[in-house]
Amino acid sequence: MGMEGIGARVKRKEDQRFITGKGRYTDDFKMAGMHFAAFVRSPHAHARIKGIDKSAAEAMPGVVGVLDGKQLTGDGIGNIICGWMIHSKDGSPMNMGAWSALATEYVRYVGDAAAVVIADTEENARAAAGAVDVDYEVLPAIVDPAATLNAGAPQVHDNAPGNLIYDWEVGTDVKTVDEALANSVHVTEMEIRNNRLIPNAIEPRAALANYDMADDHFTLYTTSQNPHVARLVLSAFYQVAPEHKLRVIAPDVGGGFGSKIFIYPEEIVCLWASKRTGVPVKWTAERTESFLADAHGRDHVTKAWIGFDADNKITGFKIDTIANLGAYMSLFSSSVPTYLYAILMSGQYDIANVHCNVRAVYTNTAPVDAYRGAGRPEATYVVERIMETAARELGVDPAELRRKNFVRSFPHQTPLILCYDAGDYDATLDAALKAADYAGFPARRAEAEKRGKKRGIGLSCYIEACGLAPSAAVGSLGAGVGLWESAEVRVNPVGTVEVLTGAHSHGQGHETTFSQLIAERFGLPTDNVSIVHGDTDKVQFGMGTYGSRSGAVGMSAVVKALDKVEGKARKIAAHLMEADEADIVIENGEVKVAGTDKKLGWHEVCLAAYTAHNLPEGMEPGLKETSFYDPTNFTFPAGSYVCEVEVDPETGVTEVVQFVAADDFGRIINPMIVEGQVHGGVTQGIGQALLEHGIYTEDGQLVTASYMDYAMPRADNVPSYKLSTHETLCPSNPLGVKGCGEAGAIGSPPAVINAITDAIGNNNLSMPATPARVWAAMNG
């Protein structure tokens, strides 16, 4: 590799604009004549709209439109859909309730939009929104995911009887698993809740929509992780405009974590309202709107049973989960507790019998969808909490119980669809235990005891499935889209390179890491490369960034396109230098004939492609190639995390005193960026374990709707981290990369809770482990 090729810690190209205040986020854009949208949101968790009196609002200063759901549907705007079909185990399709971008008859959660005001200033729009008089008939609400299934619970959607969306299963026949558990020497049983989280990218969601009447064309600036998917869905399902008449731009986006994958009511309404009122319409969420109306994450209730034989080998594992999907099915919501959760239940372990049943339910809460890790943190929490608990019950070292059951031969077909392709779980566990000085823990605990602190240690060995995903495979499982990625490599006549990618960067640093692929291939400086993304008028198509897929899928597409570019460049060079194509070597920006002193500058070959004065016979001019890369398997990042905590027995306050992560992400393009991803992911996981909780009252009011109520991890809540990586290459993609974006959030929560429960000697503790809960667990 060159100085900036694969594996180099290249400083980020994008940083210059961010550190000087020159980033361009959606809310930074302005248009001539721009107006502002303010939404009229339901204060009730469940109500029937008896009528809307708009007269006072319409008469207020600056108001150009007060619009409601009947007008929206009357104009032919379609309902919001979930794009992944799940069939229940009885073969019936999931029960998807209708979701209009503005409510037509019912509102189903606090924050559900009943109307929108368009006015000349943000202040005028908000003031008028407050004057829209919606006459609500308040109905009983249900928020608890288990209670919503009870007979007599309020019904959220008529077409989902008993609030059940689907009742689905995967894995070994349940009778076989029950028999295996019955024949076990020891069975560990647990009830586990996974707390509702609210994603909270620091940039609130925003949209700026303009309808150009002259060209009958829409433009949408939006905070999206996947602008092409947004355009596809807006076009094909919501009938806003056909794709060629809709440009979607996701400029600099201030964090996503999954919450900006989905196409939300606000974008649809801004586009529609712009056409209806004839002005550009901007909406930027206030933070409380983000809390109310961004898709939330997690919120599972689970029972699990795991059996062991006399040798402590796992005999069977059964999981029964209720997943709260909120009031409406968001874009990928159905896939999260199924194909991103249940099929990970084998963890890093060789288990012959695993069965997982999932019931997805409606409640009067904000929609729940993918949030960093999406299903895999929930799965890892179940697997790694129950493994740690079982080790304590069996009286064996938690590390040894895991080691006893590791998968060691690959490929490994689990009973849960997935086939693990490569890994070395001993290596990451060894590395983590060494870095954590696991052997020295008893001495540290004794020392803490002298200071009046309870010290505990907890492990977590996670696996995840990333690199989403082989299109035919996900299609057969119900996905409404393919999950390939596209790339176009344009070499300019002067030899500089533009890479157009369908992946989208909202913090991941693609401008740097994708450029490193070109530096590696041609020996060019990354400064000679520009990465183009986030604009449907520039990049033809792409599936965007989520599920740790940009490296495994997006970069693979770039590599495939580079193969074609290199092939053509070699042919041109061989022709120009009258050499055999096989003897052409491209390195350090030069094109040479091996074994001779003949060479051309890279730029000379590129220029020759464009002057076309002397090309091989029949060759088209130009140097530009495209690839659509469809993965052949998921990728399987895995690793081991060790958390060490000290609990103050007087107050129940937990301090994370050491956190060690040893990850296997396959090939690493830029270690600096990978470390940053782990730091951020682990912090979100510690946030889930100690601090964060989206809480609804029984009647459906969200009481954690600002940063004064929802505890975000801050700098003094977390330690500095000790990281290491171990590389086993992914065999299914050309770079051998696995993905690193979600691991931290997936692996860390059980490590933290295992450490706290170890410290306090009581295993009955739910996330978030607030001081009050920890104190109660110690003294209850």
Add this chain to the structure above:
Amino acid sequence: MTTVNMTVNGRKVSGEVSDRTLLSQFLRENLNLTGTHVGCDTSQCGACVVHVDGKAIKSCTTLAAQMDGTSVTTIEGLANGADLHPVQAAFREHHGLQCGFCTPGMIMTAVDMIERAKASGRKLDEKTIRAELEGNICRCTGYHNIVRAIEAAAAAMA
């Protein structure tokens, strides 16, 4: 409406603002200085931090009308031409940012933190840095590299 006069990034500016116009709005809307971000509206996240007369404040909960006669520095005014401020350079060098949205506020807070410590002769250790970052939320970096960047910048500015 009130007329306010202030110096922003060394340039004298004036504008008509309503009584409820926030400093963050005035900077972003009137002056097109969109590097100052609004992330929470409640003085919690710190994406809006700017310096007023040399002190870090949260511009999302400061009225523009209050700022008459003050000198304001925003992220856009921190570098000396093409020469980055040591804190800006350290954030890049130590990968102290990812999506970049909290970054302007983080940098402005860090500059203030380092200058206050320097003025009082205190050394900024990790614990102090983390405690003083309480008012700035980052969802991407997990703070690890922000702390490294501030440590490095403090050393460079010593």
